Amino acid sequence: DFDKLRKGQVGEAGFRTCMGTLNVRFSEEEITSLINKYKCTNGLINYADFCKNIDTVFSDKGDPTAVIENSKSSANFTDAEKDIVISLLAAIRTEIKNKRILIKPQLEDYDRTKSCHITAEQFRRVLKELKLIPPDESMFQLLLRKYFDKGNVREINYFKFCADIDRPEDIFPQYVPKNPSQEERYLQGQLRDAGSTYFQTATSGLDVINNRFMQKRVETSNNPSDIEERLQALVVMKRVRIEEFFFDFDKLRKGQVGEAGFRTCMGTLNVRFSEEEITSLINKYKCTNGLINYADFCKNIDTVFSDKGDPTAVIENSKSSANFTDAEKDIVISLLAAIRTEIKNKRILIKPQLEDYDRTKSCHITAEQFRRVLKELKLIPPDESMFQLLLRKYFDKGNVREINYFKFCADIDRPEDIFPQYVPKNPSQEERYLQGQLRDAGSTYFQTATSGLDVINNRFMQKRVETSNNPSDIEERLQALVVMKRVRIEEFFFDFDKLRK
CATH class of the missing domain: 1.10.238.10 (EF-hand)
Known part of the structure; x- marks a missing residue:
C-alpha cells in the first residue's frame, strides 16, 4: 500500500505504520534497530530484503515448527543445574505417582483466562498444599527459571510443567543426563490414529497371552504399500481429494513438491504416521532432482476409484488381522x-x-x-x-x-x-477456550543471560525484565507470527512504496 511502484522501498513513517498493523507490540528501540539495519543511502527502508529474510522460514531448508519453538523465551542452564532440575522433576513425578495426585486440576483453578500460565506465588502455593515443594529455595528457583517463558519472572507455564513431570528426560532436547533413571514407560493400548495397524511378521505363531508382558508393542511394518492402503481407506471413507492438498506447494502444477511441502501435506490428512513410514514414502517417490513426485503418489491412491477397484474391500483390508490356518x-x-x-x-x-x-x-x-x-x-x-x-x-x-x-x-x-445411533434432544454448544499466550503479551526475549537471574527477589524490584533489541531476535519472532497466522508481510509496505523500489 505504501509502495505503488513496487520498488521495494518505503519511508520510515510507512515502515512504522506497517509494523504497527501486525498486531505485535514492539518497543521503540526494537523498531529503531530494524530501521537502522534496513535503511538505504537515500533514507528509505528496504522492506523487500526485510520480507525476504522473514519468508525464509517457508523455504525447503526452513523448519516452521522449530521457528515457533525457538521464538519462545527460555532460561540458560549449566550442566549441573540441568542435573538438579531433572532429578527434582523425577522426584516430584515419583511422589505424584505413589500418592496418585492430580496436580493439573489444582493448577488450572488459578488459570481463569485459560492461558496455561499462573503466577509464581500461585505455583508455590499449589506445590506447598500438595507437599511437593522442593526442600531448598535455590532448587525451587531453578524450577521457576525453567518455566517462565513469556519474558518476565512472574508467569509460570504450568502446562509445560505438567507435561515434563511425565517424562523428565525429555525436557532438555539433545541432552543426556549423567544419572539417567531406569524406569520404563508402558503405553496402555494404542490410540485409534497412533500409526500403522500392520504387523511386520506373520501372526500365526504369536503368543497373545504371554507376549504382552515381554515387550511394549509388536513392531509395525514400514512398507510404503501398507501406508498407501491405509490412505486409500481414508480417501474412500471421508471422500478426500488428496491431490488438492499439494496444489498450494506446486504453483506451476508440475506434479512435484519439496520434501518439506510433502511432509506438510501428509500432516494435514489427520492421519498419524511414524518417521520411518514418511521416510519410506519419500524414498519411493523421490526424483533425481530431489523433489517428490506427488502426482504418481496421488495417482496410486486414486486407483481405488477405478473400475477395477473395490472401495469396500479396501476399507476392510486396511484393518489389521491375524493369520489363521x-x-x-x-x-x-x-x-x-x-x-x-x-x-x-x-x-x-x-x-x-x-x-x-x-x-x-x-x-x-x-x-x-x-x-x-x-x-x-x-x-x-x-x-x-x-x-x-x-x-x-x-x-x-x-x-x-x-x-x-x-x-x-x-x-x-x-x-x-449394537450401539444404536444417539441424537441428543437439547444439544449444548460447548464453549471453546484458546490455550496459549495472549496476543499482546509483549516481547519474550531477555536482554542478558538468565543463568544468574534472581527469580524470587526480582519481581519486587522492577516491573519487567528488559527485552533484547537484537534485530535477529525480532525477525525470528516475526517468522513465528508469519507461520502461525499465514501473514503476507510484504503487502503491508506497498502503500508506502508507490514505485515498488
Whole structure:
C-alpha cells in the first residue's frame, strides 16, 4: 500500500505504520534497530530484503515448527543445574505417582483466562498444599527459571510443567543426563490414529497371552504399500481429494513438491504416521532432482476409484488381522457358535457388560477385561489355547492388548442392535477456550543471560525484565507470527512504496 511502484522501498513513517498493523507490540528501540539495519543511502527502508529474510522460514531448508519453538523465551542452564532440575522433576513425578495426585486440576483453578500460565506465588502455593515443594529455595528457583517463558519472572507455564513431570528426560532436547533413571514407560493400548495397524511378521505363531508382558508393542511394518492402503481407506471413507492438498506447494502444477511441502501435506490428512513410514514414502517417490513426485503418489491412491477397484474391500483390508490356518478357523467358528447358543439359551445381554469397561467409547477393551467379562458370564472357553485363538481374532489395532468387542458382539448377535445411533434432544454448544499466550503479551526475549537471574527477589524490584533489541531476535519472532497466522508481510509496505523500489 505504501509502495505503488513496487520498488521495494518505503519511508520510515510507512515502515512504522506497517509494523504497527501486525498486531505485535514492539518497543521503540526494537523498531529503531530494524530501521537502522534496513535503511538505504537515500533514507528509505528496504522492506523487500526485510520480507525476504522473514519468508525464509517457508523455504525447503526452513523448519516452521522449530521457528515457533525457538521464538519462545527460555532460561540458560549449566550442566549441573540441568542435573538438579531433572532429578527434582523425577522426584516430584515419583511422589505424584505413589500418592496418585492430580496436580493439573489444582493448577488450572488459578488459570481463569485459560492461558496455561499462573503466577509464581500461585505455583508455590499449589506445590506447598500438595507437599511437593522442593526442600531448598535455590532448587525451587531453578524450577521457576525453567518455566517462565513469556519474558518476565512472574508467569509460570504450568502446562509445560505438567507435561515434563511425565517424562523428565525429555525436557532438555539433545541432552543426556549423567544419572539417567531406569524406569520404563508402558503405553496402555494404542490410540485409534497412533500409526500403522500392520504387523511386520506373520501372526500365526504369536503368543497373545504371554507376549504382552515381554515387550511394549509388536513392531509395525514400514512398507510404503501398507501406508498407501491405509490412505486409500481414508480417501474412500471421508471422500478426500488428496491431490488438492499439494496444489498450494506446486504453483506451476508440475506434479512435484519439496520434501518439506510433502511432509506438510501428509500432516494435514489427520492421519498419524511414524518417521520411518514418511521416510519410506519419500524414498519411493523421490526424483533425481530431489523433489517428490506427488502426482504418481496421488495417482496410486486414486486407483481405488477405478473400475477395477473395490472401495469396500479396501476399507476392510486396511484393518489389521491375524493369520489363521484352516484348522484354527474351524475352532474359532465352532467356539463362536457355542457362545452364541449359550447367550441365546440364557438370554444374556453381553454388550452392556463389555461397555462398562469402555470409558472412552472406542469399541476396544483390554484382553484382561475381556477375560473377566466372559468369566463372570461363564462363557470362558475351557482351554487356554482356544481363548488365545479368540483373542487373536479380535485384536485389530496393531497390538496384542486391545480387543475389538464391537466386532465380537456383531459376530455373536445382531449388529443392528449394537450401539444404536444417539441424537441428543437439547444439544449444548460447548464453549471453546484458546490455550496459549495472549496476543499482546509483549516481547519474550531477555536482554542478558538468565543463568544468574534472581527469580524470587526480582519481581519486587522492577516491573519487567528488559527485552533484547537484537534485530535477529525480532525477525525470528516475526517468522513465528508469519507461520502461525499465514501473514503476507510484504503487502503491508506497498502503500508506502508507490514505485515498488
